[in-house]
Structure formats: structure tokens, C-alpha cells
Amino acid sequence: MSSxxxxxxxxxxxxPVQPEPAFGWTAYAEQINGRFAMIGFIALLVVELVTxxxxxxxxxxx
Numbered sequence: 001m002s003s004x005x006x007x008x009x010x011x012x013x014x015x016p017v018q019p020e021p022a023f024g025w026t027a028y029a030e031q032i033n034g035r036f037a038m039i040g041f042i043a044l045l046v047v048e049l050v051t052x053x054x055x056x057x058x059x060x061x062x
Contacts, residue, residue, distance in 0.1 A: 021028055044055060056062045 047058060048054060051058055054062075
């Protein structure tokens with residue numbers, strides 16, 4: 001005999017909750033700002049590596 005166990009189907013309650021964009025100092029805004037800051041920092045390191053100059057020389061301040 002096989003057991004008839006009910007299988008669970010995904011419902012709207014099981015879906016992960018996505019943060020809603022809002023204006024102001026929200027956790028979502030801080031998360032996005034942090035990600036863009038990390039991308040910018042890596043881009044700065046790549047520019048310095050490729051040009052063999054520091055950032056201030058690259059933008060003309062030295």
C-alpha cells in the first residue's frame with residue numbers, strides 16, 4: 001500500500017517578501033546605496049590598476 005501524503009503546493013504566503021521602494025531613509029535605500037558604493041569602489045580600484053595612476057592624478061588634481 002502506498003501512503004497518500006498531501007503534497008504542498010507553493011502559495012502566495014510562501015513567496016519571499018520583496019522590500020518595497022520608498023522615499024527617504026529606509027532599509028531598502030541603504031541596501032541599494034551600499035551595493036552601489038561597493039561597485040564604485042571596485043571600479044575605482046580597476047581604474048587605478050589600468051592607468052597606473054592614483055585617483056587624484058587621474059582626475060587632474062595633482
